[in-house]
Amino acid sequence: MKVFEHVSLKSYNTFGLEAKARYFAEITSLEAYLRLCESGKYAHVPHLFLGGGSNILLTKDIDALVLKMDMKGIEVTQETDSHIWVRAGAGVNWHDFVLYTVQHQWSGIENLALIPGTVGAAPMQNIGAYGVEIKDTFDHLEALNLETRILERFDREACEFGYRESYFKHAGKGRYLISSVCFKLAKKAELHTSYGAIQDVLQARGIAQPGIQDVANAVIEIRQSKLPDPKEIGNSGSFFKNPTVSAQEAQRLHTENPTIPSYPVVGSTDVKFPAGWFIEQAGWKGFRDGDAGVHAKQALVLVNYGHATGNQVLALSEKIKQSVRTKFGVSLETEVNIL
Numbered sequence: 368m369k370v371f372e373h374v375s376l377k378s379y380n381t382f383g384l385e386a387k388a389r390y391f392a393e394i395t396s397l398e399a400y401l402r403l404c405e406s407g408k409y410a411h412v413p414h415l416f417l418g419g420g421s422n423i424l425l426t427k428d429i430d431a432l433v434l435k436m437d438m439k440g441i442e443v444t445q446e447t448d449s450h451i452w453v454r455a456g457a458g459v460n461w462h463d464f465v466l467y468t469v470q471h472q473w474s475g476i477e478n479l480a481l482i483p484g485t486v487g488a489a490p491m492q493n494i495g496a497y498g499v500e501i502k503d504t505f506d507h508l509e510a511l512n513l514e515t516r517i518l519e520r521f522d523r524e525a526c527e528f529g530y531r532e533s534y535f536k537h538a539g540k541g542r543y544l545i546s547s548v549c550f551k552l553a554k555k556a557e558l559h560t561s562y563g564a565i566q567d568v569l570q571a572r573g574i575a576q577p578g579i580q581d582v583a584n585a586v587i588e589i590r591q592s593k594l595p596d597p598k599e600i601g602n603s604g605s606f607f608k609n610p611t612v613s614a615q616e617a618q619r620l621h622t623e624n625p626t627i628p629s630y631p632v633v634g635s636t637d638v639k640f641p642a643g644w645f646i647e648q649a650g651w652k653g654f655r656d657g658d659a660g661v662h663a664k665q666a667l668v669l670v671n672y673g674h675a676t677g678n679q680v681l682a683l684s685e686k687i688k689q690s691v692r693t694k695f696g697v698s699l700e701t702e703v704n705i706l
C-alpha cells in the first residue's frame with residue numbers, strides 16, 4: 368500500500384474544498400491495511416477513513432493518515448425463490464451498486480439511486496430518500512475492529528439504525544472500518560412509490576404500472592431537477608437533518624405557521640418538519656456570500672460555487688441555524704460531518 372504525503376483532498380470531497388492530508392493512501396484490501404498497521408509506521412497519527420467524501424465539510428488540513436476506501440466487488444451470497452442476498456465491497460460507488468441491482472431486477476434500493484458516496488459509508492448514517500432507508504433491506508455488514516483487528520459481523524439490530532443515525536456515529540464511532548455490506552433484496556418488485564414526487568413523475572411519463580427501472584428513473588429525474596451535481600457545484604447533499612419535535616411543539620409550529628408541511632414519525636407521537644421549509648421561509652434560499660451559498664432549488668443544500676473555504680460554509684450554516692432558531696424557535700442539527 369503506497370502512502371503519499373501532503374495530499375490535496377479537493378478531489379476527494381464532494382464540496383470540492385481544499386485541505387491537505389498529512390498522509391494519504393488507498394485501501395484496496397483489508398489485508399493490505401492490516402499489514403500497514405502491523406508495520407507500526409503510521410501508528411503515531413489517527414487513521415481517518417474516507418468513502419466518497421460526500422458527507423464531510425473540511426475546515427482544516429487533516430493531521431492524520433487519510434485512507435480512501437477502495438475495496439471493490441459485488442457478489443451474490445445466498446438466494447431463495449423470493450430473495451437474493453448481495454454483498455458489495457465498502458469502496459463500491461453507491462449509485463453504481465443501485466444500478467447493478469436494478470439491472471438485475473432485484474428490488475429494494477431503487478429509491479436510493481443517485482445518492483453520492485460509497486457502499487461502506489451508507490450504513491454510517493442509514494442513507495435514505497423517497498420513503499426508503501437502507502435499514503429496510505440491510506442484512507449485515509462486516510467491519511474490522513480497529514483495536515482487536517478482528518473482523519466482526521453486525522446484523523441490523525447491532526447497527527442501531529435511526530433517521531440518519533447508526534451505532535457507527537455513536538458508541539462505535541472511530542472504532543470500526545466497514546469493509547463490506549450485504550443487502551437482502553426482493554426478486555419480485557416491492558415498490559415504494561407513495562412519495563409524492565415519484566407519483567408525479569410516473570404520471571407525467573404515463574406509466575401506470577411501474578417496474579423497478581421506472582422507479583429508479585423517476586428518482587434520478589427528481590434528484591437531477593432539485594439537487595446540484597457535485598461535479599458541477601460542490602455540495603454534500605442535505606447539510607442539516609429534518610428536525611423532529613414533540614407533539615406539543617408541533618402544535619405550536621402548526622398554529623403559528625398554518626401552511627407548514629409535516630410528517631408523522633412512525634412509532635412515536637413526535638412530528639418531523641422539513642428543514643428546507645424553515646430555511647426557505649427565513650429567506651436563505653438562493654443566498655450567496657462569496658462562493659458559499661444556499662442552493663436555489665433546495666434550501667437544505669449548502670453549496671461551494673468554486674473557491675469557498677470550509678470555514679466560510681460553516682459560518683454560513685451557523686447563521687442559518689441562528690436565524691431559524693430566532694424566527695421559528697427550532698434548532699437545526701448538522702447532518703454533515705465537520706472535520
Ligand code: EPU
Pocket residue numbers: 495496497498593603604605606607608609628641642643644645647652664665666667702
Ligand atoms: N422544502 C421547502 N423548501 C426547500 C426545500 C424543501 O419548502 O427549499 C419543503 C417542501 O415542503 C418539500 C419538503 O420540504 O415538499 C421536502 O423536500 P424534499 O422532498 O426535497 O426532501 P427533504 O426533506 O428536504 C430529505 C432528505 C434528502 C432526500 C429527500 C427525498 C434529509 C436531511 N434529507 O430532504 O436526502 O433526498 O428527503 O427523500 O432527510 C441527503 O440526505 O443528503 C439528502 C439529499
